[in-house]
Amino acid sequence: MRAVVLAMVLAALGVLDAPAFAQEFNLVIRNHKFEPEEIRVPAGKRVSIYVSNEDATPEEFDSTALKVEKIIPGKSKGLVRIGPLDPGRYEFMGEFHADTAKGVVVAE
Amino acid sequence: MLGALVIVFREVLEAGLIIGIVMAASRGAPGRGAWIAAGVLAGVVGAGIIALFAGAIADAFEGSGQELLNATVLGAAVLMLMWHNAWMARHGRELAAEMSAVGAAVTAGQRPMTALAVVVGLAVLREGSEVVLFLYGIVATGTSASALLLGGALGVAAGVAFTALTYYGLISIPARHIFTVTTVLIALLAAGMAAQAVQFLDAAGVIHVLGQRLWDSSAWLPQDGVIGRLLHTLVGYTDRPTELQLAAYLGTLAAMAALTWTVGRAPSPVRERTAVR
DSSP states (O other): OHHHHHHHHHHHHHHHHGGGGOEEEEEEEETTEEESSEEEEOTTSOEEEEEEEOSSSOEEEEETTTTEEEEEOTTEEEEEEEOOOOSEEEEEEEGGGTTTOEEEEEEO | OHHHHHHHHHHHHHHHHHHHHHHHHTTTOTTHHHHHHHHHHHHHHHHHHHHHTHHHHHHHHHHTHHHHHHHHHHHHHHHHHHHHHHHHHHHHHHHHHHHHHHOTTSOOOOOOHHHHHHHHHHHHHHHHHHHHHHHHHHHHHOTTHHHHHHHHHHHHHHHHHHHHHHHHHHHTSOHHHHHHHHHHHHHHHHHHHHHHHHHHHHHTTSOOSSOOBOOOOTTTSOTTSHHHHHHHHHHOOOSSOBHHHHHHHHHHHHHHHHHHHHHHHSOOHHHHHHTOO
16 A cells, blocks of 8 residues: 555656656747757657747747647747657648748657 | 638637537527627727737746636636536526427527627637737738738638528527537537647646547548638547547536536426426
């Protein structure tokens, strides 16, 4: 019984601790394009992407694959949390300028 | 122009489907036009305010303000839809009986119109704030703004037309069955919203459990395709759901069913009087 409780507590701590190890990545929106257009992230981990919108206009970081919809106002930064991801390619776009703002997250 | 039309239409459509269902569900309620108009108006004003403070909202709560706001709005809508269905479980049968007996002209007494007006307001607020920000971006850049704004206006018109289509499609259902249909639609709508809400909480970093993806049906029925989008709004279809999303979806349906069953079984003074069954 005691071992079970201990295991549960450790599991809970593990769950709570996980975000502390989340890796951080940076992405810039400039002239309605993402820089870089490809980000390589570790599979199976939670990852934080800081998106800095240097344009004057708002943009929406949108990806059904990554399950993210986040508006980033002009001249500001937004934090996008993703994962844990299976290995693979996950496309994202800037919904307000979908013809130019495109990118992909590669989980490996 | 086409890009603006598509984006605006998409957002108006999502709110419009919800408004169409709410209007069908409130068929025959006195003054419901005013309630729904008030909901839309409040939603539009709210969308403008949210767009205006988008920067401050995004920065709030260590960068999670937007996700928390979305989760709160969706959660509130889920509660309102539950309230509506619980109320209908108690009074729906008498309503349907009255309506098929004397037509929809009978004023069906007090209805939970506040709940439905709030749902309409929240739907317009969520989708509308995106439209406002998008159109602001167009105006700010200044390039061929008139053509893009025309596209936006056409998008709104197309969205409104689709709302009307949803509504007239639903009210063509015989009066005996319409409330059963709208109750089921509202339950599924609420379940889908709950699944979206927990995903926003996950994105906000509030919830860290059950984040594993259950399946990927994006190859067969992509969520960003036309049918996928409609199903996403209507029944909460998600092509890559997480365990948490499925749990929230099923949990909401179960809670809704349990509430409907409990409230529907409780003795209702109206039912005793009209001696249904």
